[in-house]
Amino acid sequence: MDAVAIFAQLVSQREKVLARSYSHHAAFHDLIKAGLIEETGVVSSIICDECDQPHESAITYQDSQYGYFCYDLGFIKLSRAEIVSVKPNIKTFVAQIAGRENCKRRKPTPLEGETWRIGGLETAGGDVTIFFQPRMVDVKDVRSFESSLKRDVRTSLGIILTSAGVLSVPPYITTSIQDVLNFDLKTGCFFFDVEPSSIAGVSETRTGGRPNEYKETLTILFHERAADGRSLSGRNQEADAILDEYNDRFPEEKKTPHKSIVRKFVTDVRSGS
Known part of the structure; x- marks a missing residue:
């Protein structure tokens, strides 16, 4: 996951989440470094997956040790790092x-x-x-x-x-x-x-340039992917996939559309512009 996708997921959840759910993504640590994600303590509960029947258990702190109680296994010890919670800033x-x-x-x-x-x-x-x-x-x-x-x-x-x-x-x-x-x-x-x-939706006065040169081909690729069920929900992911197909289909082209042009194209098409 990239930084924007991680931040969007955290925001959409509207509550603090378990840091380790995202800590394997490099972008997660970039967001923390930038102050866009902040630590909020520890989560209040966790899903026990140590026994045969996963269940939610409250986090407790006793004898200088974090953990939770499992009906079958008793007190399960956890390090603080395993239950740190975060939220978007x-x-x-x-x-x-x-x-x-x-x-x-x-x-x-x-x-x-x-x-x-x-x-x-x-x-x-x-x-x-x-x-x-x-x-x-x-x-x-x-x-x-x-x-x-x-x-x-x-x-x-x-x-x-x-x-x-x-x-x-x-x-x-x-x-x-x-x-x-x-x-x-x-x-x-x-x-x-x-x-x-x-x-x-501010009207633009176009003076020519490369964005319009690619519009017809990008439109064909966009609708082909949609018809085949290959469209991706994320704008960036879909734009990158279209650009890859453009390069594969036209390898002889010396100049290809910049990534930002394709991303703007996808945004405009999806918004009906």
């Missing part, structure tokens, strides 16, 4: 995106509940507000977001970044962080690899 995430995009109207605390206003961008087509809502899966998530807007100045263009779900609150566009963000290992920061204005 949303405040750091919001600050990173606001900083990288040089947002105006930044708000370092939630508008209300779990809704954050990362900030606003000035574009030729109007101001675009970037929000973060952990999940946009059900009516409760939508109502929570709508309620938070009562405390904020509304703009006609906006993006709702989320870790799960596709529900939107018009006129804003909901998009998964896995579809539009990437992680910079050198700086330890998340960043958009698709123009936020494009996601929000």
Whole structure:
């Protein structure tokens, strides 16, 4: 799993999780180093898989030792490292995106509940507000977001970044962080690899260039993969697969589309742009 996928999973769970579930991924440690994941103590319970019938048991601490009780085996000792819990640091995430995009109207605390206003961008087509809502899966998530807007100045263009779900609150566009963000290992920061204005639906004035040169071929590959049931849910994964197929099918091409171009193409097609 890459850094964006791990962060999205942690956010979508809305609770602290067992660190060792992700510690075998290098990207997990990159996120901790960047302050985007933080330790929260230890989990309150764990699944016992030492006996014939796996069961949930509460973590206890006795005689300077962590562990839990199993009906069949008695007290099972655990090291603290085995039960450390972590959670995503949303405040750091919001600050990173606001900083990288040089947002105006930044708000370092939630508008209300779990809704954050990362900030606003000035574009030729109007101001675009970037929000973060952990999940946009059900009516409760939508109502929570709508309620938070009562405390904020509304703009006609906006993006709702989320870790799960596709529900939107018009006129804003909901998009998964896995579809539009990437992680910079050198700086330890998340960043958009698709123009936020494009996601929000701001009209572009095209002056030519390579992105349009590849559109017809990329469209064919995209629909072929969809028809064959080979499409991948993650934007980055699907874009990388399309690029691999492009290179395999046209090995004689001296110049091929850059990865960022293909990723933007997939985002545009899936959003109906």
